[in-house]
Amino acid sequence: MATWSMRVLLPAAVLALLFLPVEGVPVAGYARGLAGDLSVTSLLLLGSFVLSFASGPKLHDRRELGAVAAFVLAGAAFLYPMALGLTSFDPYALGYSVRVRVLLLGLAPVALCAWFRGRLLLLLSILLALAAFRFDLLESRNLWDYLLDPWLTVVLLAWTGFTIFGRLSKSR
Amino acid sequence: MYTGASMRSLEGRAWAVVSLAAVASAFLAAYVNEAPGSFVPAFEVAPASASSPGGELHGETRVVSSESPPSVHSATAIEITGGRIRAFWYGGSREGAPDVAIYSAVFDPSSSSWGPQEIATTREETARDLGRYIKKLGNPVVARDARGRLWLFYVSVSLGGWSGSSVNYRLSEDEGASFGPARRIVSSPFLNLGTLVRGPVVPFEDGALGLPVYHELVGKFGELLRLSPGGEVLDKTRLSTGRSSLQPAVVPLGPLEAVAFLRSSGFSPRRVLSVRTEDGGRTWSDLAPTELRNPDASVAALRTRNGEVLIAFNDSEVDRGNLKLAVSRDGGRSFSIVLTVEPPGGNAPSQELAYPWLLESSDGAIHLLYSWNRRRIVHARYHPAARGLP
Numbered sequence: 436m437a438t439w440s441m442r443v444l445l446p447a448a449v450l451a452l453l454f455l456p457v458e459g460v461p462v463a464g465y466a467r468g469l470a471g472d473l474s475v476t477s478l479l480l481l482g483s484f485v486l487s488f489a490s491g492p493k494l495h496d497r498r499e500l501g502a503v504a505a506f507v508l509a510g511a512a513f514l515y516p517m518a519l520g521l522t523s524f525d526p527y528a529l530g531y532s533v534r535v536r537v538l539l540l541g542l543a544p545v546a547l548c549a550w551f552r553g554r555l556l557l558l559l560s561i562l563l564a565l566a567a568f569r570f571d572l573l574e575s576r577n578l579w580d581y582l583l584d585p586w587l588t589v590v591l592l593a594w595t596g597f598t599i600f601g602r603l604s605k606s607r
Numbered sequence: 608m609y610t611g612a613s614m615r616s617l618e619g620r621a622w623a624v625v626s627l628a629a630v631a632s633a634f635l636a637a638y639v640n641e642a643p644g645s646f647v648p649a650f651e652v653a654p655a656s657a658s659s660p661g662g663e664l665h666g667e668t669r670v671v672s673s674e675s676p677p678s679v680h681s682a683t684a685i686e687i688t689g690g691r692i693r694a695f696w697y698g699g700s701r702e703g704a705p706d707v708a709i710y711s712a713v714f715d716p717s718s719s720s721w722g723p724q725e726i727a728t729t730r731e732e733t734a735r736d737l738g739r740y741i742k743k744l745g746n747p748v749v750a751r752d753a754r755g756r757l758w759l760f761y762v763s764v765s766l767g768g769w770s771g772s773s774v775n776y777r778l779s780e781d782e783g784a785s786f787g788p789a790r791r792i793v794s795s796p797f798l799n800l801g802t803l804v805r806g807p808v809v810p811f812e813d814g815a816l817g818l819p820v821y822h823e824l825v826g827k828f829g830e831l832l833r834l835s836p837g838g839e840v841l842d843k844t845r846l847s848t849g850r851s852s853l854q855p856a857v858v859p860l861g862p863l864e865a866v867a868f869l870r871s872s873g874f875s876p877r878r879v880l881s882v883r884t885e886d887g888g889r890t891w892s893d894l895a896p897t898e899l900r901n902p903d904a905s906v907a908a909l910r911t912r913n914g915e916v917l918i919a920f921n922d923s924e925v926d927r928g929n930l931k932l933a934v935s936r937d938g939g940r941s942f943s944i945v946l947t948v949e950p951p952g953g954n955a956p957s958q959e960l961a962y963p964w965l966l967e968s969s970d971g972a973i974h975l976l977y978s979w980n981r982r983r984i985v986h987a988r989y990h991p992a993a994r995g996l997p
Contacts, residue, residue: 471800519797519824520822520850523848523890542634550630555626561633576839
């Protein structure tokens with residue numbers, strides 16, 4: 436019973452704390468100011484971890500997370516270097532209204548592949564990112580910001596590294 | 608779950624159909640919702656008047672800002688009703704201090720004097736409106752849209768130095784006397800860090816605003832954002848690439864033609880840089896130096912009503928000790944210097960005349976605002992009679 440209440444109360448208390456205003460800005464606003472906004476994919480993964488922490492349904496296993504990691508890392512490798520001003524081609528511009536159809540056409544085969552291979556978490560990430568983009572739920576008007584963010588990239592890069600390292604040391 | 612063996616079960620098939628339909632409709636909804644937009648946007652350019660090219664420039668100089676706050680920089684200005692000029696700049700106890708706010712004052716041409724300065728926006732207001740921590744404020748840029756509203760774009764930083772900047776805006780329906788809530792423009796995938804504004808906005812014929820921005824996170828380059836009247840970013844194009852150009856001032860020359868002048872920051876030779884477009888800003892030429900020297904300093908540029916391109920720049924490779932006006936009659940390809948700006952205390956050694964802003968008012972006068980030693984905002988007005996205009 437104690438464990439159960441801890442598992443529900445702790446996330447609830449943390450959530451309440453985030454909305455506590457300090458000088459007119461909520462605590463979460465300080466984190467937002469410093470860390471930027473999270474993508475829908477990040478929020479989905481975070482939500483899934485919180486749910487599993489509170490003994491809810493677990494959305495992720497190694498295979499599911501692997502598909503999301505492959506998608507996010509490939510996207511980041513395509514997006515970030517050129518977005519820093521390396522080339523006159525700017526992949527980030529493909530995420531804005533006028534050009535987003537190009538990005539959607541690129542995303543469709545990924546979603547189809549995820550559906551065909553039964554990678555639910557990746558499929559759900561894309562689905563929720565598109566829905567959130569359609570209804571402008573994030574501050575950004577760029578589809579890229581709904582799909583991935585630098586924090587997610589760093590976390591999934593580390594996770595992929597540890598997973599590969601773990602497998603290699605096991606096979607030895 | 609819905610592949611392989613499980614596909615054979617009824618439940619599996621239902622899942623497959625439902626999930627595919629959900630994803631397909633999400634794609635369709637996103638696809639249909641986004642208007643393809645005009646792929647060849649046209650700049651809004653007033654036709655050049657038939658008046659003769661400008662003669663010698665003569666003017667008078669006034670101080671815009673008060674003694675306090677002691678540190679001021681980066682003026683921007685626009686004509687408002689009654690031929691008045693409203694200026695904005697940032698000021699505080701020092702650059703980057705938490706008390707830096709955006710100040711404003713109005714110039715009345717009938718009395719030829721500036722009214723008292725007032726605070727237009729603060730760090731605290733911006734933080735409250737955006738629901739996020741803001742550490743400091745920076746460069747403002749004012750613009751007018753097709754509906755007559757004033758847009759005050761300004762830089763804010765939550766983390767680190769200016770390379771951690773992002774751009775916000777507030778709208779005014781009363782000529783800049785009051786502003787609506789701050790909103791933030793997301794223009795970079797790196798936590799929205801590293802975008803600043805400095806140069807004037809260029810209007811497009813379809814009502815969109817072209818906001819020249821520049822990045823200072825790893826790379827140093829210029830971009831042009833296209834904003835809808837609702838403030839959404841519609842599109843963004845690179846003006847330059849690499850690590851050597853900042854603070855673009857875009858000058859439309861025709862519906863599809865424009866030149867942008869950029870501050871040289873690490874470019875060799877140390878000259879004002881330029882890029883050109885002939886397709887309404889879709890693509891821009893490679894960076895090329897102009898004949899004008901540049902000590903890694905901001906420049907202002909303007910297309911006057913008689914079709915000339917006027918540029919305000921520091922004629923030096925090392926410091927911002929002088930400020931000059933040059934004119935081009937061939938769309939910014941070649942320039943001749945028309946005058947050296949006379950600062951309030953005369954041309955004393957070791958002074959800084961920086962961050963110029965140019966404006967042509969409806970009476971044909973040319974207004975130049977700049978920071979003098981980062982202690983005062985100074986306004987120089989050059990009269991139409993002196994330019995050979997009617």
